[in-house]
Amino acid sequence: SQQGEEDPQALSIQEGENATMNCSYKTSINNLQWYRQNSGRGLVHLILIRSNEREKHSGRLRVTLDTSKKSSSLLITASRAADTASYFCATDYTGGFKTIFGAGTRLFVKA
Amino acid sequence: DTGVSQDPRHKITKRGQNVTFRCDPISEHNRLYWYRQTLGQGPEFLTYFQNEAQLEKSRLLSDRFSAERPKGSFSTLEIQRTEQGDSAMYLCASSPRDIHYGYTFGSGTRLTVV
Numbered sequence: 001s002q003q004g005e006e007d008p009q010a011l012s013i014q015e016g017e018n019a020t021m022n023c024s025y026k027t028s029i030n031n032l033q034w035y036r037q038n039s040g041r042g043l044v045h046l047i048l049i050r051s052n053e054r055e056k057h058s059g060r061l062r063v064t065l066d067t068s069k070k071s072s073s074l075l076i077t078a079s080r081a082a083d084t085a086s087y088f089c090a091t092d093y094t095g096g097f098k099t100i101f102g103a104g105t106r107l108f109v110k111a
Numbered sequence: 112d113t114g115v116s117q118d119p120r121h122k123i124t125k126r127g128q129n130v131t132f133r134c135d136p137i138s139e140h141n142r143l144y145w146y147r148q149t150l151g152q153g154p155e156f157l158t159y160f161q162n163e164a165q166l167e168k169s170r171l172l173s174d175r176f177s178a179e180r181p182k183g184s185f186s187t188l189e190i191q192r193t194e195q196g197d198s199a200m201y202l203c204a205s206s207p208r209d210i211h212y213g214y215t216f217g218s219g220t221r222l223t224v225v
Binding site for chain 2: 096103
């Protein structure tokens, strides 16, 4: 498959709870990005973590990267109804030009 | 407008017809990407340009697909002899040489082949 694996496929939580999404990939990467997509709209870049970084924060977002396990996680703290969207991880593999997207995690935050 | 523009927003075509989509990236971005996305799936890579050079093309693309980026500015994606399986959202994205801030995506062109 061209895509990475994301887990879970869907997640439903209450407003105020934390949401964790995981992404696994296959080969060595230069960096890993997370994007959000609201229904029927374009993708919005959230955060980029480079292969030599282990953790990165941006507002309520926390991303970790474990290159030994070829996996990443996105944590959204204190979720809001407006966080309801699909979240995709995307990897830039070494030796190539293309960025490969996963199938996404659909997050639903109930008010 | 400082975003990525795609035209048209929607296209309905009959099977067998040719279609062409246009993407205008952010002017200072030298990298341009085309992706295809179907319902419930992540974007699937189609091709990549650095300035006017097409540096990578997905092996999933058949000979019916072609893309250009003359003079390293706007880009076009043409699909010849469309098939129903080509129905999807076609997304364009651009980025500067340093992708620290990721790609900026356009709103996409939704193609429906009937």
